[in-house]
Amino acid sequence: MVTNFQSHYxxxxxxxxxxxxxxxxxxxxxxxxxxxxxxxxxxxxxxxxPMSELEIQRELGEMAGRxxxxxxxxxxxxxxxxxxxxxxxxxxxxxxxxxxTAYTPYQPEVSQGTLQVIFExxxxxxxxxxxxxxxxxxxxxxxxxxxxxxxACRVTRRQQVVVSDTVAPAYRQVIATYCQAQGVAIDxxxxxDIGANVTEATAGVVAQYPNFYGGLDDLAGLAATAHDDGxxxxxxxxxxxxxxxKPPGGFGADIVTGEGQPIGIPPSFGGxxxxxxSCKQQYIRQMxxxxxxxxxxxxxxxxxxxxxxxxxxHIRRERATSNICTNEALYALASTxxxxxxxxxxxxxxxxxxxxxxxxxxxxxxxxxGYSLAQSGEFFQEFVVSCPEAPAKINRRLMERNILGxxxxxxxxxxxxxxxxxEMNSRQDIDLLVGSLPAAx
Amino acid sequence: xxNKGGNRDTTRLLMDRSVPGRVGVVTPGLxxxxxxxxxxxxxxxxxxxxxxxxxxxxxxFTSLSQLNxxxxxxxxxxxxxxxxxxxxxxxxxxxxxxxxxxHPQQPAEQSQGALELLYRLQDFLTEVTGMAATSxxxxxxxxxxxxxxxxxxxxxxxRGDSGRTKMGIPDSAHGTNPASAAMAGFDVVTIPSDADxxxxxxxxxxIATDDLAGVMITLPSTLGLxxxxxxxxCQIVHECGGLVYGDGANMNALLGRAxxxxxxxxxxxxxxxxxxxxPHGGGGPGAGPVCCVENLAPYLAAPVVAVNDAxxxxxxxxxxxxxxxxxxxxxxxxxxxxxTYIRTLGAAGLLSISxxxxxxxxxxxxxLKDIYELPYDRTCMHEVVFSADRQRERGVSGLEVxxxxxxxxxxxxxxxxxxxxxxALMIEPTxxxxxxxxxxxxxxxxxIDSEATAEPELVQHAPHTTPVSRLDEAxxxxxxxxxxxxxxx
Numbered sequence: 001m002v003t004n005f006q007s008h009y010x011x012x013x014x015x016x017x018x019x020x021x022x023x024x025x026x027x028x029x030x031x032x033x034x035x036x037x038x039x040x041x042x043x044x045x046x047x048x049x050p051m052s053e054l055e056i057q058r059e060l061g062e063m064a065g066r067x068x069x070x071x072x073x074x075x076x077x078x079x080x081x082x083x084x085x086x087x088x089x090x091x092x093x094x095x096x097x098x099x100x101t102a103y104t105p106y107q108p109e110v111s112q113g114t115l116q117v118i119f120e121x122x123x124x125x126x127x128x129x130x131x132x133x134x135x136x137x138x139x140x141x142x143x144x145x146x147x148x149x150x151x152a153c154r155v156t157r158r159q160q161v162v163v164s165d166t167v168a169p170a171y172r173q174v175i176a177t178y179c180q181a182q183g184v185a186i187d188x189x190x191x192x193d194i195g196a197n198v199t200e201a202t203a204g205v206v207a208q209y210p211n212f213y214g215g216l217d218d219l220a221g222l223a224a225t226a227h228d229d230g231x232x233x234x235x236x237x238x239x240x241x242x243x244x245x246k247p248p249g250g251f252g253a254d255i256v257t258g259e260g261q262p263i264g265i266p267p268s269f270g271g272x273x274x275x276x277x278s279c280k281q282q283y284i285r286q287m288x289x290x291x292x293x294x295x296x297x298x299x300x301x302x303x304x305x306x307x308x309x310x311x312x313x314h315i316r317r318e319r320a321t322s323n324i325c326t327n328e329a330l331y332a333l334a335s336t337x338x339x340x341x342x343x344x345x346x347x348x349x350x351x352x353x354x355x356x357x358x359x360x361x362x363x364x365x366x367x368x369x370g371y372s373l374a375q376s377g378e379f380f381q382e383f384v385v386s387c388p389e390a391p392a393k394i395n396r397r398l399m400e401r402n403i404l405g406x407x408x409x410x411x412x413x414x415x416x417x418x419x420x421x422x423e424m425n426s427r428q429d430i431d432l433l434v435g436s437l438p439a440a441x
Numbered sequence: 442x443x444n445k446g447g448n449r450d451t452t453r454l455l456m457d458r459s460v461p462g463r464v465g466v467v468t469p470g471l472x473x474x475x476x477x478x479x480x481x482x483x484x485x486x487x488x489x490x491x492x493x494x495x496x497x498x499x500x501x502f503t504s505l506s507q508l509n510x511x512x513x514x515x516x517x518x519x520x521x522x523x524x525x526x527x528x529x530x531x532x533x534x535x536x537x538x539x540x541x542x543x544h545p546q547q548p549a550e551q552s553q554g555a556l557e558l559l560y561r562l563q564d565f566l567t568e569v570t571g572m573a574a575t576s577x578x579x580x581x582x583x584x585x586x587x588x589x590x591x592x593x594x595x596x597x598x599x600r601g602d603s604g605r606t607k608m609g610i611p612d613s614a615h616g617t618n619p620a621s622a623a624m625a626g627f628d629v630v631t632i633p634s635d636a637d638x639x640x641x642x643x644x645x646x647x648i649a650t651d652d653l654a655g656v657m658i659t660l661p662s663t664l665g666l667x668x669x670x671x672x673x674x675c676q677i678v679h680e681c682g683g684l685v686y687g688d689g690a691n692m693n694a695l696l697g698r699a700x701x702x703x704x705x706x707x708x709x710x711x712x713x714x715x716x717x718x719x720p721h722g723g724g725g726p727g728a729g730p731v732c733c734v735e736n737l738a739p740y741l742a743a744p745v746v747a748v749n750d751a752x753x754x755x756x757x758x759x760x761x762x763x764x765x766x767x768x769x770x771x772x773x774x775x776x777x778x779x780x781t782y783i784r785t786l787g788a789a790g791l792l793s794i795s796x797x798x799x800x801x802x803x804x805x806x807x808x809l810k811d812i813y814e815l816p817y818d819r820t821c822m823h824e825v826v827f828s829a830d831r832q833r834e835r836g837v838s839g840l841e842v843x844x845x846x847x848x849x850x851x852x853x854x855x856x857x858x859x860x861x862x863x864x865a866l867m868i869e870p871t872x873x874x875x876x877x878x879x880x881x882x883x884x885x886x887x888x889i890d891s892e893a894t895a896e897p898e899l900v901q902h903a904p905h906t907t908p909v910s911r912l913d914e915a916x917x918x919x920x921x922x923x924x925x926x927x928x929x930x
Binding site for chain 2: 007032041050059060063081087091095097099100110120130269272284296309312322328356426
């Protein structure tokens, strides 16, 4: 099939194509495809006609305009994707072509930029989580936790895990998907019952910190429970909360994963995000995904390389620790820039802003007629309120005032709504929410 | 390369630069009353992050970026990776507040534009592959493979066909194929290639029995060849009750030229970060949507996007879905870029991509085959695989030829892959390079061949002009240093 369409992404003109064809001894582009059986070659391709960039901007701008951005009004929805401030430098630096359009750093001599960034990333993630080693990243928080479950099974050579029912429902589903062909038994139980369910056959105890409903579980107790029976403690932790909270590593966790989105990545309708993955040094040879290590070149200069690659699919094939190849390197860069900018003090300040604002909102809502907090105990930036009517109905009412309410969790708490308050919510936003919750008299 | 001093010196890591009291961000003040802090047992006492100012952050990371090769700065003929130009408009639209600033769980009424985009992209990819349905939930190529082979497993099990424990995979396959099959619980059986680089049909027939779940085929193969046995391959596998998985890594060659669904494939993934131009980002994010025939559609990973008679879009879970495979609905920002790319190019543009990608690869093949050994002398597809055996005889390996290319300002080709070609050099020029670039690259490879005769040491110890020379990978693996540590006093 001949096409005369000249795309601005493809330099070769028709005349140049003819020159190239002459050089390879053919007379038409179609002849290049003669290995494709005749009856199957050049099928109809029912796609729209090409568009100019001007038309594209209009079409995509129109489609984007039919979505409500979080910034367009007060928003209190969290539940796994969080609205946080991102300094301008994150986008400015990460979209440099030298980072954005580079491949995976398999050629270290011409990839030191990417490799050194990953080394910085590994350093900061292990520091945040209080762990000895972090890898170069995974797809997202859910898949990172699922891979941690598989790793716990490899390390312990056991095939059963006990998962707290306060782990995000979506994460529990992804764990089930990853384990469905591996013969791993998954017991989902209330946190209080974990001890009764752990046995000498248990590979890992799995918890979330803060948990999906906002609360802080007793990780020290869970670590003791797991370790008493030779199981690992696997924790999925919010990296931004680590600005103030004692990290899982400090409680004895063996593998700590997390969703990197809160630290420098926009909500973007759920992706691309970034899986964080860290563990104790003794388990590094069972880790999934890439690792960057420091070494020296032939002239003694410090440099960085992908290392311990014999764990990975391109070397070990069906015996690899995981099939993961492309991960989320660009967003590991975004998080690295974010953490560098926030630094020791900035991250603590942001975490504390979230904490104080969430507690202000929770106590004001608990003071409303018919509203109360569904759980007692410590929480970070999310909490469940018991509402006097169906959360779906309340959310519709809030949206009439352009307020995005919380997640409906009435499957677990009667008329429960999971609310999230971050540094992006001003006191005025919170007061507006509190004032809008009661039904109009 | 010029060494830089002070802030822009990249040899000092962030923690080495940290000065107590410097700040990179000024945070807003607290506008509500402070609440009592949690019990001290929950609070951390130390946060070992750096303290650096904003200019330092920008200067450090910008200087780091300059140590990289990238598509924007260098020709990147990395076989099987499709390192084509990444259009800037795609990034711009992905960052629109109506896309980048929306929450994955906000009500469907508040995200109709995003859902419609996903719905249309599902349709586009279904059409390009000649399949019946698509799920966008998988986040990279290997993730798509895992989803696809789990669907094959679920399909057989739902039919009570529980004895299908084997997955046939060609000896030329990417490592992700056997790794994904293993994660889905299959035993991997290797299928050899025949003398022409096609699937060996005799060997395939031997494993095509009632314990074969299916085969995973990359088309064109990693040898850069269109497997002329492909119709028989699909037929043999189907006759024994198995399914055919298509690894879409090399789809750049086939856009508009052939459809996997029509050739007999049952399920496949696409790499949007290869064929559909989304930036590779130094190793992701990617997106690996899975497309399949009607029979397999009920098993697709959740969610998919559906539309009702009123034209309202919503997320849905296929009846017998393998389940959720990622946290939300796929790598949306990548999907926006791919949608924009397909809309920009249309059917005519996609045909131009495959035509020019294959033409450029054949031009390189013809221009170098007198000097570099060509194991399969056939019209190639989007990439050509040479062997450096002739250079090896002069003491210069394929790896050394590739490293010497770095000195000439070209990224190395893929080396030592596929595994069945000795000293393999796999070159994929893509459609987005000019003839001038191709000629300069060809000249460099010819020059390196003469160097292999005249000055072999020059090639053997390359690269010489890069920010670092050959690195000691053995020591890195033997004594892993995986993070910054304070220097001992």
